[in-house]
Amino acid sequence: MRRVAIVGAGLTKFYRNVQETPKELAYEAAKMALDSCEMKLSDIDCVVIGTAPDAFDGLHMKGEYLTDGSGGYRKPYMRHYVGGGTGVLSPIHGWFHVASGMFDTCLVVAEEKMSSAYPHPAGAFLTIFDHTTEQPLYPTLIWIFAIEMNRFMTTYGYRKEDIALVAVKNKKNAMDHPSAQLPGEITVEDVLNSEIMAWPVNRLDISPTSDGAAAIVLAAEHVARRVTEKPIWIDGVGWALDTAYWCTRDLYYPDYVEVAARMAYKMAGIKEPSKEIHIAEPYDPFTYKELHHIEGLLLCKRGESVQMLLDGVTQRTGNLPCCPSGGALGVGNPIAATGLMKIIEIFLQLREEAGKRQVPGKPTCGVAQAWGDLMQVGTVVVMRS
Amino acid sequence: MEIMEKDVAKTATKLKTQQILEGKVLSVKWEPNLKYAWDNGPALGRYLAELKNGRIIAKKCNKCHRIMIPPRMFCELCWRPTDEWVFVKDTGIVNTWVVSYVDWKAGRLDIKGGVRPITPAVIEIDGASKGMGILHLLDEVDPWKIYRGMRVKAVWKPAEERIGAITDIKYFKPIE
Numbered sequence: 001m002r003r004v005a006i007v008g009a010g011l012t013k014f015y016r017n018v019q020e021t022p023k024e025l026a027y028e029a030a031k032m033a034l035d036s037c038e039m040k041l042s043d044i045d046c047v048v049i050g051t052a053p054d055a056f057d058g059l060h061m062k063g064e065y066l067t068d069g070s071g072g073y074r075k076p077y078m079r080h081y082v083g084g085g086t087g088v089l090s091p092i093h094g095w096f097h098v099a100s101g102m103f104d105t106c107l108v109v110a111e112e113k114m115s116s117a118y119p120h121p122a123g124a125f126l127t128i129f130d131h132t133t134e135q136p137l138y139p140t141l142i143w144i145f146a147i148e149m150n151r152f153m154t155t156y157g158y159r160k161e162d163i164a165l166v167a168v169k170n171k172k173n174a175m176d177h178p179s180a181q182l183p184g185e186i187t188v189e190d191v192l193n194s195e196i197m198a199w200p201v202n203r204l205d206i207s208p209t210s211d212g213a214a215a216i217v218l219a220a221e222h223v224a225r226r227v228t229e230k231p232i233w234i235d236g237v238g239w240a241l242d243t244a245y246w247c248t249r250d251l252y253y254p255d256y257v258e259v260a261a262r263m264a265y266k267m268a269g270i271k272e273p274s275k276e277i278h279i280a281e282p283y284d285p286f287t288y289k290e291l292h293h294i295e296g297l298l299l300c301k302r303g304e305s306v307q308m309l310l311d312g313v314t315q316r317t318g319n320l321p322c323c324p325s326g327g328a329l330g331v332g333n334p335i336a337a338t339g340l341m342k343i344i345e346i347f348l349q350l351r352e353e354a355g356k357r358q359v360p361g362k363p364t365c366g367v368a369q370a371w372g373d374l375m376q377v378g379t380v381v382v383m384r385s
Numbered sequence: 386m387e388i389m390e391k392d393v394a395k396t397a398t399k400l401k402t403q404q405i406l407e408g409k410v411l412s413v414k415w416e417p418n419l420k421y422a423w424d425n426g427p428a429l430g431r432y433l434a435e436l437k438n439g440r441i442i443a444k445k446c447n448k449c450h451r452i453m454i455p456p457r458m459f460c461e462l463c464w465r466p467t468d469e470w471v472f473v474k475d476t477g478i479v480n481t482w483v484v485s486y487v488d489w490k491a492g493r494l495d496i497k498g499g500v501r502p503i504t505p506a507v508i509e510i511d512g513a514s515k516g517m518g519i520l521h522l523l524d525e526v527d528p529w530k531i532y533r534g535m536r537v538k539a540v541w542k543p544a545e546e547r548i549g550a551i552t553d554i555k556y557f558k559p560i561e
């Protein structure tokens with residue numbers, strides 16, 4: 001396998017009700033990524049695209065629709081999709097195109113436009129549930145995440161007011177992110193007093209409906225060294241799915257994230273993740289998910305993530321900054337684009353180009369992770385400078 | 386890397402839902418005739434048939450010894466065919482639950498107007514292996530008094546109304 005680096009990145013602003021078409025969003029991010037490393041589309045050997053359910057856009061075969069905006073015209077082109085885990089599968093998908101030796105460069109694009117679905121994109125998710133045993137009960141995604149959050153809370157005795165600190169931290173971090181949709185200084189009380197959606201989930205525990213796109217350029221080592229002085233290496237990749245019988249699993253712990261993390265850590269030669277990893281971008285579409293994923297990523301012992309949060313370890317200035325970007329809660333959550341936004345955050349942090357968001361201490365190793373489907377997929381990427 | 390700030394207001398017209406509803410803008414109205422006749426397969430087929438009889442049936446794997454509900458023809462852990470059918474009880478415990486103020490399309494329930502929040506739960510069924518749960522609803526209980534480990538029992542539709550569906554169980558309610 002060849003070593004693969006990220007050499008360029010592009011990210012649109014995240015909005016609700018953006019006016020551009022999905023193709024235009026994809027074009028903006030992809031063009032920005034190429035410009036950032038002074039490459040042209042003719043330098044790109046292949047293109048991969050991550051984008052979540054077709055039902056968001058009411059457009060079947062969304063991957064094909066996005067081809068031209070993504071620069072995929074008459075190139076080897078492939079779409080991948082694992083629900084919310086898509087955005088971190090994107091660099092993995094691009095990685096095996098280049099690591100295999102098949103291609104020297106790959107443009108990786110992730111696009112999502114959720115706001116086209118009326119009245120709310122949540123309705124598009126009914127069909128992810130089992131048609132015989134679950135759909136007749138009219139479940140929603142919010143229910144099942146609230147169900148998982150409650151199991152997580154009752155297992156460890158975690159309190160809602162402590163978990164709410166994740167929203168406070170991430171929305172504050174997002175104030176320094178130029179793409180952010182919902183940055184702000186809020187308090188724990190604001191979270192607790194926000195509208196109840198499905199207890200224990202309140203409105204401020206959830207990331208918003210968002211539109212946006214992200215893109216990165218991957219290159220094999222000999223190309224990467226020519227293109228940039230600061231390549232960021234993809235040193236470990238991992239992904240795993242758990243059973244779709246989600247009621248049969250104990251939801252307090254994301255085993256599939258651990259499986260994916262162990263795969264990525266083994267490849268990257270990481271033995272003690274909590275010591276060797278300097279920054280993390282765990283997927284945070286809900287407040288509790290950041291904590292749930294920190295545990296699954298083995299960045300602390302099971303049941304210790306809340307204490308880590310209370311101790312300030314995961315603040316931007318802490319020993320293990322988590323979601324220094326502002327995360328899905330603060331920057332926004334255009335599903336596939338969010339995961340790639342997290343990859344881009346680690347890329348910028350390791351290059352020390354994160355501006356006001358830069359974490360101190362010259363980090364050299366970071367991990368990004370996403371999650372999705374029926375609470376069953378974990379996607380993990382380890383990066384080093 | 387610089388983020389492009391977009392001047393959307395200058396290049397495009399912002400739409401309001403009302404404009405769509407009033408037909409003032411071009412919109413595509415389409416009621417797709419997407420009706421599906423889903424095959425249940427032998428495992429869920431038997432499960433549904435027994436629900437019609439007012440009973441819950443599971444299936445056992447003789448390798449991992451799990452008694453699984455909903456029943457399945459193959460064990461996803463051992464990756465082999467399952468073995469005997471086993472009747473389980475219509476009682477169980479609340480594994481985890483939610484007090485929902487929204488419906489399936491994120492529409493708000495009229496809680497202030499007296500509508501009861503929906504209380505979905507994962508219920509571990511007695512007689513199935515530990516942790517084997519199904520998604521169902523709780524009712525006849527104060528939503529704020531539900532707790533982990535609460536014992537519950539199925540409330541069935543009358544026999545003549547049952548059609549062989551998960552909704553033949555109306556909901557689960559607490560028992561002492």
Ligand SMILES: [Zn+2]
Binds near residue numbers: 464
């Ligand atoms: Zn088995």
